[in-house]
Amino acid sequence: MNIALIGYGKMGKAIEQVALQRGHQVTLRIGRQNRDEFSRENLVMADVAIEFTNPESALDNVLHCLDAGVPVICGSTGWNERLYLAKEKCAISNGAFLQTSNFSIGVNIFFEINKRLAELMNDWPEYEVSIEEIHHIAKKDAPSGTAISLAEQVIDNLKRKQYWQLDAPQQDELVPIKAIREEEVPGTHRVHYHSAIDDIEITHTAHSREGFALGAVLAAEFIRHRKGIFTMSDVLAASDR
Incomplete structure (x- = not known):
């Protein structure tokens, strides 16, 4: 499979390494220094594009790939309010x-645990919930897309919670999120339930970018011959790695 990498920073290079290990070729690498090469002519040489840039450029990059008829998966976060535009373009x-807040297989398993725990907490109103995420200082969006996904899953499954907010005090209908930035942290996410009697906490800690990179390549393999709008749940259900 020929892959176009849109975004060639640390994440793009990690994806390239995994892709090569799995027998694929990288036919296009677009970074800050060669945006002029991000053309239709170069894109159509790829079977799939993998986009990892930033919230400001993600939508334009995805639309450009769809215009070229190239399946695209996107790991950029922080642009959820414009995500519907990419989905509309894909349908037309x-x-x-495929866009996801996190490609990691472990994180997607963590998502399922989070949903189930939130559902169980409907019977135990004495527990208050909060979320904490820790990332490297170069990460531009806060809270992380993964933390937002975790909060939305809690809200969908825990009836007493209605919305999330960054750096907010605990309130009845609120899921507060705390975002911390430290040197060289690939990503840590905690969902914490607190009561006067005890605490319950689930945590996912990434040790490197390899897990995210593997998930991105698996998503590229999945989407290559398909049409439509997909999630990582679709990829994991079909994976035969």
């Missing part, structure tokens, strides 16, 4: 698109 162009 009969393309293939």
